[in-house]
Amino acid sequence: MNCPECDAKLNIPEDASVGEIVSCPDCGADFEISKKEGSNIELKQAESVGEDWGE
Amino acid sequence: MSKISIVFDRLRTEEKMLKKEAAELGHTAVMLDAKITQINTETKKEDLDLGDVVLERCVSYFRGLHFTSALEFLDIPVLNKFDVAHTCGNKMFMTLLLKKNNIPTPKTYFSFSSESATENLEKVGYPLVIKPVIGSWGRGVMPIKDKDAMDAIVEVREITDSPHDRIYYLQEVVKRPPRDIRIITIGDEPIAGMYRKSTGGFKTNIALGADPEICEITKEMEEMAIKASKAMGGGILGVDMMEDEEKGIVVHEVNNTVEFKGLAKVSKRNIPKEMIQFALDYTRK
Numbered sequence: 001m002n003c004p005e006c007d008a009k010l011n012i013p014e015d016a017s018v019g020e021i022v023s024c025p026d027c028g029a030d031f032e033i034s035k036k037e038g039s040n041i042e043l044k045q046a047e048s049v050g051e052d053w054g055e
Numbered sequence: 056m057s058k059i060s061i062v063f064d065r066l067r068t069e070e071k072m073l074k075k076e077a078a079e080l081g082h083t084a085v086m087l088d089a090k091i092t093q094i095n096t097e098t099k100k101e102d103l104d105l106g107d108v109v110l111e112r113c114v115s116y117f118r119g120l121h122f123t124s125a126l127e128f129l130d131i132p133v134l135n136k137f138d139v140a141h142t143c144g145n146k147m148f149m150t151l152l153l154k155k156n157n158i159p160t161p162k163t164y165f166s167f168s169s170e171s172a173t174e175n176l177e178k179v180g181y182p183l184v185i186k187p188v189i190g191s192w193g194r195g196v197m198p199i200k201d202k203d204a205m206d207a208i209v210e211v212r213e214i215t216d217s218p219h220d221r222i223y224y225l226q227e228v229v230k231r232p233p234r235d236i237r238i239i240t241i242g243d244e245p246i247a248g249m250y251r252k253s254t255g256g257f258k259t260n261i262a263l264g265a266d267p268e269i270c271e272i273t274k275e276m277e278e279m280a281i282k283a284s285k286a287m288g289g290g291i292l293g294v295d296m297m298e299d300e301e302k303g304i305v306v307h308e309v310n311n312t313v314e315f316k317g318l319a320k321v322s323k324r325n326i327p328k329e330m331i332q333f334a335l336d337y338t339r340k
Binding site: 046054 | 063064065066070071086088114115116117118144187189190191192194217219293310311312313314
């Protein structure tokens, strides 16, 4: 699968789950796995770090 | 076999570890993305089918807090409880509760406008550490060493102007070794501790690159962790302490959705497994 931002190849581990974040090794953009059915994977733009994020 | 739901908004290593341990214990773990879950005033507990208990693990404090309020409205057992999450997510509420329960904590000054905070700083003297009341990972935490630094903070806060920027939380600088201590408590029991060493700067947050190192929990640390956990209302917590050269151990923070992947690697105890077991036992009480 390629990066929706810069078209570089994304390395998505086989055991990755919905909700996980994948980062593009080239442009650094973060994507969230929004759907995963076998090898069919859909991505959406990951949320950026919010003021209230943390522990 | 029981069923446990793990509510998340960003699936991190911790949530995956919890899911794995639940499965290894023979339970079903349901992963629920808070961002795509819809609840309304007519929703019933059965509609969501979240099982015996929910672990709320959102990285966003407000999202997790509001989600928890909905779960409690539906009478679904959730850890941590709303009151605990609410208190721990706000440094001022948390500090006041620590003090109220006679737990040693750094002296902290609260002001409710920039003018008042600046006036107080001039009166108390520099340096003090400013911390946002909401937020984590050390963001926005900095020592204020002189008036110029305070003026810069005030100016930035006036530009961003978020509601919490009007609350000024200023804390004494604790004389301590360049490290702090994180102790994870599960049901008021300290189960693992680590030192978080500064990598040269002022902060000791793991999220900022501080080096974790296993910490043998002393009697004093144990006592403080138990007291702090009980003061907040119990559950699964991360109690942060410093070794004050004069006062001994002081508790400066208690964290709600505690991160543990670093500590889990070196801890003698299986942290995610104990969290799952505690959550399921919690519903049986």
